[in-house]
Amino acid sequence: MHNVTIYHNPKCGTSRNTLALIRHAGIEPEIIEYLKTPPKRETIINMVKQAGLSLREALREKGTPFLELGLDQPNVTDTQILDALEAHPILLNRPFVITEKGANLCRPCEKVLDLLPPMPPKAFAKEDGTPVLDEQGRRVI
Secondary structure (H helix, E strand, C coil): CCCCEEEECCCCHHHHHHHHHHHHCCCCCEEEECCCCCCCHHHHHHHHHHCCCCCHHHECCCCCCCCCCCCCCCCCCHHHHHHHHHHCHHHECCCEEEECCEEEECCCHHHHHHHCCCCCCCCEECCCCCEEECCCCCECC
8 A cells, every 4th residue: 555645633642643553554654734734625525525524524623713613503514614624724623544445534543444454463552552453453442
């Protein structure tokens, strides 16, 4: 697997754990720090669609201007959501990962396993010590 991209925020534990799982698979992904280099509208639309989500499901509420912008209202359109994402990239939930197998919002980080090749026979734990893979590379969680 060669083309793996992660829309990453290094301040986010889930994003760091997801990146670590990708690297555990022996893959060095393209890392896009989306707060520094926000994805274009078309990219957001495509990755959200590929992940099987709505734009609303791709929004992050915590630590963002979600409520201040009125994005919690049921009548908010996709165009309004895209406008908000362009103006405030922090609203995009993370981490999004795109591989040859598809795209996913990897919350929790274990969701990235569905997009990667089989893991090597080696244990993996999250930063907080929670086991994810056993010594055979099988999911624990």
